[in-house]
Amino acid sequence: MSGSANEPALTWDEMLKFVRALGGVCENIVPGPLGRGLFAKDPEQPVLLKLPPELLFDIDDIEFVEGSLRLKAIADVMDAHRAFFDRYQSAFSWGGGGFVESAGFVVALDGLAPDVRNLLTTDFGMGALFEGDPVERARKLFLESRTIQNADRAFLAPLIDLARHSATGLAHEFANGLQIQGSCNGEVLVSHGVYDSISKFRPFGSVGPEPGAFSLPVKVTAGVPEVRIERDFGRSQKRGKDWVPILEQGGGSIELSYLMIGHVKFRRLSRGIFRTLTREAGVNDPDDIFDRILNFNWNKYLNLLAVLEPYEGDMITTLRKMARFQLEAMAHCVGSRDIESGPAAQTWNISIQ
């Protein structure tokens, strides 16, 4: 059995019955009035949303067919789950506002002035947002914004994917499936991963303050060794209680998989991490290099604000906010504190955007 355009659209209550029949749990949650967003029915009570492994759908198993998002015919999924997925997507996710939201984002991007598009492409690595068929880009953005990754598995999690992201939102809990639970003051916000303002903008098309800021890719050649910073948040390790990037060394250079350059809560950590890791790699004056990286990033975002200055419009305002929120997080880089030295004790198992 598969969901199709011929099936009547599911109501919220019908969909919840479906979820529960398939082993899921959804308590005290109602949909938002405008498409995406979940809310606590009774804000005084905690919410719970639990999906068994069978209700987590591998990205590799899904496809877009004309206007629909559905499971591939070859996907190894039981009929009932297939029916649920197709009808859920049609009524609440891709078909329930997801396409409109993503396509609107693409249209707004395409409406940007050429100098703004060029700058976002060259300095912020956003070229993919502007290249190719608009519908394909909307599909890709939709999947990027909804995909959850745990270890090597990338999947869509129905209902949870409707919740909007907040760094202080409910955490993904992986244990025999996926669940979120806890108290919410109205809207059920979920931490879908670690984002800074620019990485949040990219898939969601929205902006908001994020507690941390991470460096743009940059190569600092002033010292020996050369220092390269990437933005691969999937490569991370734990030192004591702190998550830190992976440092690789060779050929007269060192590479950090990413670099935090400001955090509202952990103001001393950004420089502390850089100092510790690079000193272990034999860098003599890490503060100088760290300051150069800060300088590079500040100038990129300030230049973006300069390029945006002559323009007005919703997307311009969104980009201004994105830059400002990023700079705000970067401003919170104060002092330094040591982190635990020595080899990595644990490998990060959550990949983030």
Next chain:
Amino acid sequence: MAVPDLPETISAHGSGATWQEAVEMFRRLGGTIENIRDGRGRGPGLFVIDSSKPVLLRVPERLLFLTEELEFQGDRLALHEAAPVGSAERDFFEAYMRAASVRHGPLMGSTRFMAALDALPSEVSEYLSVYFGMDELLDGEPDERARNWLLNRKTTTWNGRNVVVPFLERMDDAADGLLWRVDPRGFLHLEGHASGELIVNRGPRDCLGFFRKFGIARAQPQAYSLRLSRKLEAGTLMITRDMSAHTLRGGFPVPRLSVAGDTLALSYLMIGSSRNPRLSRGIFRTLMREAGISDPDDAFDEILCYNRRGFLGLLAALEPHEGWMISNLRGMARYQLEAMTHCVGAREL
């Protein structure tokens, strides 16, 4: 570029007899003005006549007019009747101001500037007042503010006193402009090569200071901290913005540090310089260590954070709005943040 068909000093274009008369009176009173003409660039200004030759302006002290002895009569700046100024100097000042006012109506521009400030949304005005202490631009009767601001624009500090310097007051200001000095005879002496409009460097200023004095956003090579007061491990640190209060260390101007009880007071603090990126933290480190502060880097970072958040907060307040003054203020905030980015490493003094 040479302009051979013009008189040696002042262009005849539209200047009329009064302007030439003022120049001649200036010379009769001991002043020197060579290779300089009147004109209009980004605003009213002075220009080089022959750029292959240096310009020269020498102003005797008797022709430096104390701002406290000046007042507006209508839209024209004039000397108080009781000002202790000789009649020849008074005649010159009146002729000079008459020529300047007739040609450029400077008060009109100031009045427009005040009107644009008064039209700002209340949350922006409040922010400028609370965070940046711009009350002198925002509070009070608009005409009075316009006059005070215009007078302040024209003011140069000479031996600790505020004076209006004829001709110099008409020049544009920039950090890479010509520097004036006091020559052995006690003249204000400005000399150098220029290619077009004459630009003078009236002293160290950041984007915030430039905006307050001249009303426009323009990039500056350095940024100075906002006024602030912070608790340190052993007392309180207060920072003001008196850039004229400095001493020299290793050839660099550094702020004056005074200690009263458990309060350290810095006359100002540079927090970024595109010319000397290592100097800001270096100066602070040196002064604080000498004052017995063991971890000055933390305090410096806190000051940077406060300043950055201050200007980012202004950008947030401006975000929903449009208009010339909004864009002007955005530019000011952006330039100030940009100057702050030039704070890399530290050098010992």
